[in-house]
Amino acid sequence: MVMEKVHRMSNKGGAAHTRKPRITVFHCFTALEDTASLEGGDYEIQGIKMPCSSISREVFLLRAFEAGADAVVVLVCPVNSCRYVQGNIRTEKRVTRVKKILDEIGIGGHRLNMFNIVQGDEAAARRIIEQTVAELGEWGLSAAA
Amino acid sequence: MVMEKVHRMSNKGGAAHTRKPRITVFHCFTALEDTASLEGGDYEIQGIKMPCSSISREVFLLRAFEAGADAVVVLVCPVNSCRYVQGNIRTEKRVTRVKKILDEIGIGGHRLNMFNIVQGDEAAARRIIEQTVAELGEWGLSAAA
Amino acid sequence: MIVGEQKPLEEIKAKVSGYSRILILGCGTCVKTCFAGGEDEVATLASALRLSFKLEGRTIQIEEQTVERQCEDEFIKEAATNIAEVKAVVSLACGAGVQMVASRFPQVTLLPGVNTTFIGILEKAGLFTEKCLGCGNCIVDLFGGICPIGRCAKRLFHGPCGGSSKGKCEVNPDTDCAWQLIVDHAAATGQLDKLAEYVPPKDWRTSQAGGPRKVHREDHEI
Amino acid sequence: MIVGEQKPLEEIKAKVSGYSRILILGCGTCVKTCFAGGEDEVATLASALRLSFKLEGRTIQIEEQTVERQCEDEFIKEAATNIAEVKAVVSLACGAGVQMVASRFPQVTLLPGVNTTFIGILEKAGLFTEKCLGCGNCIVDLFGGICPIGRCAKRLFHGPCGGSSKGKCEVNPDTDCAWQLIVDHAAATGQLDKLAEYVPPKDWRTSQAGGPRKVHREDHEI
Numbered sequence: 029m030v031m032e033k034v035h036r037m038s039n040k041g042g043a044a045h046t047r048k049p050r051i052t053v054f055h056c057f058t059a060l061e062d063t064a065s066l067e068g069g070d071y072e073i074q075g076i077k078m079p080c081s082s083i084s085r086e087v088f089l090l091r092a093f094e095a096g097a098d099a100v101v102v103l104v105c106p107v108n109s110c111r112y113v114q115g116n117i118r119t120e121k122r123v124t125r126v127k128k129i130l131d132e133i134g135i136g137g138h139r140l141n142m143f144n145i146v147q148g149d150e151a152a153a154r155r156i157i158e159q160t161v162a163e164l165g166e167w168g169l170s171a172a173a
Numbered sequence: 174m175v176m177e178k179v180h181r182m183s184n185k186g187g188a189a190h191t192r193k194p195r196i197t198v199f200h201c202f203t204a205l206e207d208t209a210s211l212e213g214g215d216y217e218i219q220g221i222k223m224p225c226s227s228i229s230r231e232v233f234l235l236r237a238f239e240a241g242a243d244a245v246v247v248l249v250c251p252v253n254s255c256r257y258v259q260g261n262i263r264t265e266k267r268v269t270r271v272k273k274i275l276d277e278i279g280i281g282g283h284r285l286n287m288f289n290i291v292q293g294d295e296a297a298a299r300r301i302i303e304q305t306v307a308e309l310g311e312w313g314l315s316a317a318a
Numbered sequence: 319m320i321v322g323e324q325k326p327l328e329e330i331k332a333k334v335s336g337y338s339r340i341l342i343l344g345c346g347t348c349v350k351t352c353f354a355g356g357e358d359e360v361a362t363l364a365s366a367l368r369l370s371f372k373l374e375g376r377t378i379q380i381e382e383q384t385v386e387r388q389c390e391d392e393f394i395k396e397a398a399t400n401i402a403e404v405k406a407v408v409s410l411a412c413g414a415g416v417q418m419v420a421s422r423f424p425q426v427t428l429l430p431g432v433n434t435t436f437i438g439i440l441e442k443a444g445l446f447t448e449k450c451l452g453c454g455n456c457i458v459d460l461f462g463g464i465c466p467i468g469r470c471a472k473r474l475f476h477g478p479c480g481g482s483s484k485g486k487c488e489v490n491p492d493t494d495c496a497w498q499l500i501v502d503h504a505a506a507t508g509q510l511d512k513l514a515e516y517v518p519p520k521d522w523r524t525s526q527a528g529g530p531r532k533v534h535r536e537d538h539e540i
Numbered sequence: 541m542i543v544g545e546q547k548p549l550e551e552i553k554a555k556v557s558g559y560s561r562i563l564i565l566g567c568g569t570c571v572k573t574c575f576a577g578g579e580d581e582v583a584t585l586a587s588a589l590r591l592s593f594k595l596e597g598r599t600i601q602i603e604e605q606t607v608e609r610q611c612e613d614e615f616i617k618e619a620a621t622n623i624a625e626v627k628a629v630v631s632l633a634c635g636a637g638v639q640m641v642a643s644r645f646p647q648v649t650l651l652p653g654v655n656t657t658f659i660g661i662l663e664k665a666g667l668f669t670e671k672c673l674g675c676g677n678c679i680v681d682l683f684g685g686i687c688p689i690g691r692c693a694k695r696l697f698h699g700p701c702g703g704s705s706k707g708k709c710e711v712n713p714d715t716d717c718a719w720q721l722i723v724d725h726a727a728a729t730g731q732l733d734k735l736a737e738y739v740p741p742k743d744w745r746t747s748q749a750g751g752p753r754k755v756h757r758e759d760h761e762i
Binding site: 319320321322323325333347348351352353387389390391412413414415416417418419420421424425427428429430432433434435436437438439440442443444445446447448449450451452453454455456457458459462463464465468469470471487489490492493496503506507524526528529530531532533534535536537538539540 | 541542543544545547555569570573574575609611612613634635636637638639640641642643646647649650651652654655656657658659660661662664665666667668669670671672673674675676677678679680681684685686687690691692693709711712714715718725728729746748750751752753754755756757758759760761762
């Protein structure tokens with residue numbers, strides 16, 4: 029029933045967006061120095077830079093949606109490469125939990141995703157954003173944005 | 174049963190003491206400046222000066238007995254005259270509790286007593302000590318001292 | 319610690335849906351420790367509710383506050399101002415905290431946001447387990463520090479039942495059989511003979527069976 | 541808070557009398573708050589035991605320590621050094637704390653020094669009262685914030701029994717009849733009609749009746 033609601037509320041079936049999609053990028057500054065290299069497409073990026081991705085609490089991820097994000101991307105270091113040993117693993121667990129909350133809310137957990145990227149791999153980060161934008165074309169903008 | 178033990182352990186039936194009785198005097202410095210005026214009898218006084226009698230915790234009273242007291246006297250201001258409003262009432266409740274513990278231990282709650290005295294009434298304080306010494310003549314020294 | 323779990327969002331949402339302004343009141347002691355009702359959970363729940371109502375085109379004003387403990391006046395009076403401004407409070411405290419707030423502020427509706435479960439421990443990261451039923455007369459020393467009241471589903475005092483299998487409880491195969499633990503501990507520490515001692519029937523009047531309980535401390539009556 | 545009472549001195553003394561050296565381990569959260577097992581109570585008990593044994597011509601060496609919470613490894617490991625040096629530990633924690641320490645240090649004998657009683661509140665200075673039984677599915681909002689499970693001796697869901705007299709419970713005349721409180725509150729707040737609503741039978745499986753419980757939080761499993 030929750031999943032039905034998710035689709036009812038957010039799946040606009042590939043209709044053209046009425047505004048540019050907004051993506052909030054939480055990233056540890058080891059994985060990605062800043063989000064400047066992600067700018068320039070037909071979307072808006074809001075970068076949230078952190079010393080380690082694990083400092084993002086559940087509410088920070090939710091508030092990104094309250095602040096108007098259509099999708100939230102969390103960029104963390106590869107497993108075993110976290111400067112704080114388990115930071116990225118903690119982040120993953122928190123993201124998993126918030127995805128469930130987003131499903132319950134009706135926004136849909138699919139709008140929040142975590143990716144491991146090698147330090148400074150801006151091309152990978154850019155591909156992630158482009159993929160997210162493409163998916164947003166299918167999901168539609170967030171009705172809670 | 175507890176009371177029987179109390180008497181068995183501590184009531185020496187008025188026998189002469191083998192050493193001078195030791196009395197520990199907890200006093201707030203408003204009720205009594207210091208214990209100098211109480212010295213000079215056939216007993217030892219250990220004075221514990223406090224800004225308010227209510228800072229004496231249960232364990233402080235018990236430790237006085239561990240440290241060798243045969244009796245403990247707590248001198249506080251009269252009801253309604255406590256500089257900290259309820260300090261002397263709190264002390265009374267604590268003394269009541271420790272008296273029960275002393276009964277349970279077998280030392281006997283009668284060896285611990287609280288008295289209200291008017292600020293600076295050294296004569297009253299001295300009478301209290303003399304009365305305690307007299308009672309110790311009847312109870313005997315503490316077997317736990 | 320008292321362990322609890324936050325109620326499902328849908329249940330909380332249904333409870334608050336009649337109100338345009340609510341206070342979510344957290345509790346900073348037990349339920350914070352078990353991640354059910356501290357500052358973080360208050361903030362997360364508030365955000366989730368706002369988003370959920372927004373999807374329905376509704377706005378709901380949510381105040382957030384967390385006090386040290388909802389089971390003491392000293393702390394809940396800090397919330398008086400916020401409580402005065404709402405008709406309903408979602409309390410994320412344990413059942414005792416919720417009722418304390420309800421008794422002090424009878425004019426507001428108290429909505430529990432947490433299901434209070436048990437007196438337990440943090441067994442390992444992420445796993446809280448029940449250990450004590452508050453029977454009021456602790457005898458765990460008779461059983462090597464393992465309580466057959468809190469940890470045996472049948473509260474057996476004289477050995478395992480027939481449902482103990484491979485060290486697990488038939489009521490829940492994820493739960494260790496308390497009596498297996500008791501016997502193993504006694505064997506490992508050379509105290510098996512202690513288990514042969516007769517344990518008299520328990521007087522349950524000190525437990526919940528005796529009705530709501532009180533602890534009176536005259537020395538703190540001021 | 542979890543409320544407990546320290547066991548009588550004679551009972552604790554009997555438990556420790558076989559040992560020449562013990563550790564009294566306090567717990568700095570719930571039982572401290574209800575004056576049963578914090579630093580102060582550890583110190584008082586240690587002193588009382590020393591004096592009591594001294595009267596019998598015996599000396600007993602008593603170490604004293606209080607940790608933040610005995611229900612978490614993080615804190616009890618601070619006591620490892622002291623625990624390693626004794627054969628018996630008197631734990632002044634609740635039943636959960638005692639068992640946590642027992643499970644982590646199986647070589648020492650754990651002696652509970654506190655009777656764990658209930659999940660309750662500080663109703664007024666010196667008086668702690670039971671409010672919650674941890675049924676696992678809180679419904680106090682149906683009853684104006686007054687729980688008939690925790691506060692009615694008979695756990696009635698549909699009004700008072702015949703033993704309610706002048707607002708008091710027949711089980712203990714010092715205890716308010718929970719249903720009198722519920723009805724009074726509903727009347728005072730104009731919600732008497734709410735009490736006419738049917739409350740379905742409770743599913744007690746989420747309570748202690750369902751066997752020892754767990755709360756699993758995968759997001760904190762690290």
